[in-house]
Amino acid sequence: MAFTVRLLLFSSLFLLPVSVFAQTNGGIAVGDFLTATAANSSPWLSPSGDFAFGFFPLGSNDLFLLSIWYAKIPDRTIVWNANRDNEAAVAPKGSTVNLTANSGLVLRSPQGDELWESGTSAGVVAKGVMNDTGNFVLQDRNLESLWETFNNPTDTMLPGQTFERSRKLSSRQSETNYSKGRFQLLLQDDGNLVISTINLPTNLANAPYYATDTTSGTVAGSEGKELVFNVSGYLYVVRENGGKYNLEVGEAVSARDNYIRATLNFDGIFAQYYHPKNFTGNVSWTLRWSEPDDICQRNREDSGVGVCGYNSICTLKDKRPTCGCPKGFSLLDPNDPYRGCKPDFIQGCEEDELSRTNDLYDVEALTNTDWPTSDYVQLKPFTAEKCNESCFQDCLCAVAIFRSETCWKKKLPLSNGRVDTGLNSQAFIKVRKDNSTLPIPAPQHPCPDDKKKKSQTTVIRAESVLLGTSIFVNFILGACLCLGFVLIFRKKHVRSAEIVLDSNLRSFSYEQLREATNDFKEELGKGAFGTVYKGVLQIGSGVQVAVKKLNYVMQEIEKEFKTELNVIGQTHHKNLVRLFGYCDEGQQRLLVYELLSNGTLASYLFTDIKPSWRQRIEIAYGVARGLLYLHEECSTQIIHCDIKPQNILLDDYYTARISDFGLAKLLKMDQSKTHTAIRGTKGYVAPEWFRNMPITTKVDVYSFGVVLLEIICCRRSVDVENNCEEKAILTDWVYDCFLGGALDAIVDYEVQALGDKTTLENFVMVAIWCIQEDPSLRPNMRKVVQMLEGVVEVQVPPCPSPFSRACLKESFVSQV
Incomplete structure (x- = not known):
């Protein structure tokens, strides 16, 4: 009995290492699967244990990303993730990934819906291999590759990986959003390696802000053939004639002692990093080199939004762009400063024309700030004062830039905004005064009691005058008073809406609105009280409006009309539709609103x-x-x-x-x-x-x-x-x-x-x-x-x- 126990213990010394090795030798059999659960989400490891393939938990939300990451460092940096139709293959708890013979890797939700599959080029999958290079490969029975992550990269290259022409890296959307972002690194068909922005959701690329210029030139075969990241950690473009164009600068880093990666970051910076394999204490990735040196200056898109999105300002900090909004603007997405900014006010010719006051804007002055692709007028020679005034008086102008006796006027949206200390310029930004959400003071109308008292006082004074004068004078004064009351009474009933003029509303004739709507031709919608039509007011270059024609068939309509005139006319908030004006002509009741482009x-x-x-x-x-x-x-x-x-x-x-x-x-x-x-x-x-x-x-x-x-x-x-x-x-x-x-x-x-x-x-x-x-x-x-x-x-x-x-x-x- 004792001998048997000793034999079992002795045998276990050999069996245990084999069992551990089976989990980390990198080989995965057809039919193997992983489940996305916090308690049982052990990944498939490479033989050295350096890389892991599996479900990477995203915070504490019971969501997982099917991905490959560095398994031995605290950061557990992701180098590849599954991506379907430009969206990261994020899986809820309970999802599974199976290795199948005909479809390769298949990711399914807990309900059985397919979230992603790798597919295969041809042939039947015999096994999967998680290599020590960080490459996950599907092989047939002849060990030929049918599919691999190195040929389907996301935002990172690893040593041992090569790119042929037309292959690319795509940035993620943000630090925590792994879906496809706005930047791409591409080895073009002409051999030029470029980094550019793309206009999502399409793949249309803007002019590159970085390029190796490895195209055909005076020397035959100088165009680039492939991008190589060799096992020693060197990154270069191989030319057709065998020459090399090195991307990296500075001293080399040992690939034996360090993990090395090259990543296209979510903010458009392509950088190489290294991390020691053996370390103690707090150690993180170290930047070796990056391109471009100043993306705020280098990236200039004629048809794109720039690094930071529309209406924003890009500033370089530690070789990375930071984004901010000018005064009077706020982030489109408070959680993503790179999406751009939106004005906190309505600025444009229609708003200016329909306002009853000329004192609409303040001016915010900035130095060495520019949006170089938003010009519509250049004035020269000019002074800073004239430049500011010209923009202030121009309803199209949102910003004016003055530099070297030249004035550039710009309109919204502003693109490619950046700070450049070498500009020696002034920027004048128009900011509407009433852009806040604070209540607007109500017009100071006397209360009914005050009116009554005032009326009584007037009558008493009139009677005193009548009693103290001759009958002839009394007769004349009485006739005047009666005539005055009649005129006032008629004026009240003929122009009952006159009181709303204090609320900045404009009065239109029915004929004006009939012409503006082309005889009420294009219907936008219909409600219980009337129909809304699209119209264009002949103001300046034309102002698009929505005209609500009320059905004058019941007393309730009159109530609605008075309510809208007296209330909406005195409201102003960025989350309310603006009422520009009205028509009160005979039995016609119409309201004129701003037209909003994106519907309901x-x-x-x-x-x-x-x-x-x-x-x-x-x-x-x-x-x-x-x-x-x-x-x-x-x-x-x-x-x-x-x-x-x-x-x-x-x-x-x-x-x-x-x-x-x-x-x-x-x-x-x-x-x-x-x-x-x-x-x-x-x-x-x-x-x-x-x-x-x-x-x-x-x-x-x-x-x-x-x-x-x-x-x-x-x-x-x-x-x-x-x-x-x-x-x-x-x-x-x-x-x-x-x-x-x-x-x-x-x-x-x-x-x-x-x-x-x-x-x-x-x-x-x-x-x-x-x-x-x-x-x-x-x-x-x-x-x-x-x-x-x-x-x-x-x-x-x-x-x-x-x-x-x-x-x-x-x-x-x-x-x-």
Whole structure:
């Protein structure tokens, strides 16, 4: 017995190393698979253990990236990842990757949907090999390569890797987003190795900002044939005649003692890094060399957006670009400064022409800053003062640059912005004065009591004069007073809308608007109170507008018209649609709005192509801030009463703009409740409309909650065509999913949303708070904005409707 035990122990000394080696020898058999789970996500390792192939966890969101990474260093830097249609193959927890004979590597979701496959050039896969070079290869039974990651690179080259003509590296979108970005390194068909930006979502490349110029020249065969990163860590272009063009500079680094990689970074910098294989303490990657030396200056796109996107400024720091917005502009995406900036105000000829004041702009002066490809006029000789004034008076001009007695005027969007200390220039940026979201002071109209007192005082004084004068004078004065009252009375009734001129609205004749709309030819939409037409006002080069023609058939129309004139005319916020003017001629009632280019939120959300998660987040923020302004920050409190995706428009930058105040019920500042007829649209109407309860701003909060769920899920609040009855009512279904912890189902397993799980969970909880059946439980819009922005912690909400199926089920389960 003792001998048997000794024999087993002795045998184990040999079996254990074989078992370990089987996990790290790099060979993978057909039928082997990996599962994306935190507890069991052991990767396939190369024989040395330097590289790992498998599911790389992305934060704590239960999302994984199928990739290859350095396995022995703390950074675990990714050198390759699966990519499908320019999107990173991010997989939710429970996904699997299988090695198959006919399709190679196949990545599937927990539900069995195919997320990505490698495919093969030809033949049947016999095995997979994770090499010590960092190359994962699929081989046939003759050990011939059928597919390999070295031939399908992402953003990194490794020693031993070569590029033939037409092969390229593509940057990732950001430090944490592994989808295809805006920069590419390409060995062109003419042999030139170039780095350039591309105009996503196409592959159209702009002029290169870096090139080796290895093309045909005076020496035969001087064009580049391939890009080589040899096993010693040297990177060079091999010419047709055998010559070399070295990319690297400086002293060589030992490939035996260091890991070496060359990466096209998300900001367009191509750099070589090294990391010691044996180290102690905190060690990270060291930069050996990079190109270009100053990307802010070198990258100049005639048809692109530049390194930092439109309307931004690129500044070099430690050989890497940093991006910022000028005053009066803000980031398109607060989490991605490289996407560009948008103006916080409306700037253009139509806005300037339709405003009743000339004092619209301030000027922000910057030194040594330029947007060199946005010029439309050059003036010379000129002075700095004249340059500033010329832009200030020009409605097309957004920025003027003065240098060397020359003035360049530029218009939006501004591209290729950069700081250059050698310019010796001045930049004059026009910033609209009323671009803030602060409430605009209301026109100072006397209150009714003051008017009454003033009228009484006038009558008393008139009577005193009459009693103290002769009958003849009394007669003359009496006739004058009567004539005056008649004229005032007629003026009030003929021009009842005159009081709105204080709110910067312009009065149009019916004929002007008939001509502007080409006899109301192009219909943009139709609502309960009228039809909207596209028009062009003959102001300057032409101003596009949306003309709402009201159906003058009932008294309610008159109420809507007066409401819109007196309220919208005094509002100004970047998340509200601007009312430019009106027509009040006979029985014709028309409203003239700014025309927004990207249509309604409904047409944007409910399509086959789902908008990005980040874009939807920004839209939700915009709608919430617009409602906060209406409820608390404008001079007269407004309840919209019909918040829905059809009444939310999108401008050039996809900024949400709330429209259609025709159903608004005005509240005086000392009131908080009002009773009114049922208004709104089915699916968005708060329960109190049907219960003869006081209507407060909480009805808009309820509607916003429904819209927020539609923004999150990209589906309508009521889907009668849904085959699954439980999913037909969005609010009920989302609460069911929330109770069951199935947030991934709410967004249909969308990778971007699940990658931002904290925001997703907060948004869902805020929406559930907003749709509470009891109005007193709903937060006001100020708190909604604070919760969405993360300023206030979001508590777990109760069941929104006590008698709904979901809540009755929850109550039954808790009792059991």
